[in-house]
Amino acid sequence: MLSTQQLKLIKATVPVLRESGVALTDYFYKRMLNKHPELKETFNLGHQRSGGQAKALAGAVLAYAENIENLAVLGDAVNLIVAKHVSLNIQADQYAIVGENLLHSISEVLNVPMDSDLIAAWAAAYGQLADILIAAEKQRYAEQAATQGGWNGWRGFKVVRKQVESDAITSFYLQPVDGGVLPEYAAGQYVSVRVHVPELGMKQPRQYSLSQAATGEELRISVKRESASEAYAAGYVSNTLHEQVDIGDVIEVSHPNGDFVLQSADKANVFISAGVGITPMMAMLGQVAAKNMPQTTSFIHACRDEQSLSMKTAVRAIKQRFPQLQTYLACETAPVSDLAVQAIGRLDLQVLDSALLPADADYYVCGPVGFMQAQYRSLLGLGIAPEQIHMEAFNTGGIAAAMA
Numbered sequence: 001m002l003s004t005q006q007l008k009l010i011k012a013t014v015p016v017l018r019e020s021g022v023a024l025t026d027y028f029y030k031r032m033l034n035k036h037p038e039l040k041e042t043f044n045l046g047h048q049r050s051g052g053q054a055k056a057l058a059g060a061v062l063a064y065a066e067n068i069e070n071l072a073v074l075g076d077a078v079n080l081i082v083a084k085h086v087s088l089n090i091q092a093d094q095y096a097i098v099g100e101n102l103l104h105s106i107s108e109v110l111n112v113p114m115d116s117d118l119i120a121a122w123a124a125a126y127g128q129l130a131d132i133l134i135a136a137e138k139q140r141y142a143e144q145a146a147t148q149g150g151w152n153g154w155r156g157f158k159v160v161r162k163q164v165e166s167d168a169i170t171s172f173y174l175q176p177v178d179g180g181v182l183p184e185y186a187a188g189q190y191v192s193v194r195v196h197v198p199e200l201g202m203k204q205p206r207q208y209s210l211s212q213a214a215t216g217e218e219l220r221i222s223v224k225r226e227s228a229s230e231a232y233a234a235g236y237v238s239n240t241l242h243e244q245v246d247i248g249d250v251i252e253v254s255h256p257n258g259d260f261v262l263q264s265a266d267k268a269n270v271f272i273s274a275g276v277g278i279t280p281m282m283a284m285l286g287q288v289a290a291k292n293m294p295q296t297t298s299f300i301h302a303c304r305d306e307q308s309l310s311m312k313t314a315v316r317a318i319k320q321r322f323p324q325l326q327t328y329l330a331c332e333t334a335p336v337s338d339l340a341v342q343a344i345g346r347l348d349l350q351v352l353d354s355a356l357l358p359a360d361a362d363y364y365v366c367g368p369v370g371f372m373q374a375q376y377r378s379l380l381g382l383g384i385a386p387e388q389i390h391m392e393a394f395n396t397g398g399i400a401a402a403m404a
Helices: 004-012 014-035 037-041 045-050 052-066 071-087 094-110 117-146 236-243 275-291 312-321 369-381 398-403
Strands: 155-164 169-176 190-197 202-209 219-224 250-253 269-274 297-303 325-331 362-366 389-392
Touching: 004 014, 004 052, 004 117, 014 037, 014 052, 014 094, 037 202, 045 052, 045 202, 045 236, 052 071, 052 117, 071 117, 071 190, 094 117, 169 236, 190 219, 190 236, 202 219, 202 236, 202 275, 219 236, 219 275, 269 275, 275 297, 275 312, 275 362, 312 325, 362 369, 369 389
Parallel strands: 269 297, 269 362, 297 325, 362 389
Antiparallel strands: 155 169, 155 250, 169 219, 190 202, 190 250
């Protein structure tokens, strides 16, 4: 329990965190990974390189400081962190390493002595948060171990099939090397995948949504090739999967995790995605179609062009056997084939037929952060309540960035 004075000191650092939080967390990661290079196989170096990891942590630290007296409001954020940590096999003893480097980073960046009251306050605050996370992660590890077909840590999976879905996305079908059963995961969950990256000479992890509902026999991830651009460096893990991993190769995979899951297959559901954000939607759509419920299901997708559109054959096949499915495709450029497109240009929910957007439906949104921000605002403008909107950000910034 933090003292009244310690709470005041934590809250007094909020303006500094708003101003210099990213600089602090960037320094922290560099310090920690320099002193503990073994952790480079736990933290995605691509996210370090892009600055995304530092920005995400800065936002989390700021939110913690701002709500230090009302931690209940951080429940959703804690669940996101716990799921990510468990998928990366984070262990309790690693919290001491993080804590030591975080406190030294605060001291060194803010030029505050290690024996100051401020560092003592942050030590108490970090200890409180670590205890919450360790307890929650311990519970989740226990649940995974008790689940039929479940496991903790990394499990070897063989690539049994690769399927090109678009000019940038390829699906990988995975079966466990040990021949064991697989758990009945929830549609919308993701796994962490770890592969050896020749460029770095070490293993690297990355999260990918499971792009089909549970079959009990295999997992499927659909991976976008992350090419280098002026704004972004090439993706280490994604490009290794595309260029180095072939049928018969073995990769390491975590237990399915995450809370972006289908709330109910028994009510109207609307799936809104862009680009590779289609992947968790395919799993959810598969689960809904399998139940063949009478309620309307809308599948709304936005793509750059016809070549970048993935899963079109699978969606068409589901629509043939599941007539309740309504589809809407917005393509920024006109297709050259007879592909059915409902809009040329960016997706604008305001112009859609109201039948595609039932007032009582659950809405699921996944895609780039800017896309999700736009759809979230549109849905609110259409009178959809915030509690009906569920979003997944597949970048490091997490859901908070999408709500901004």
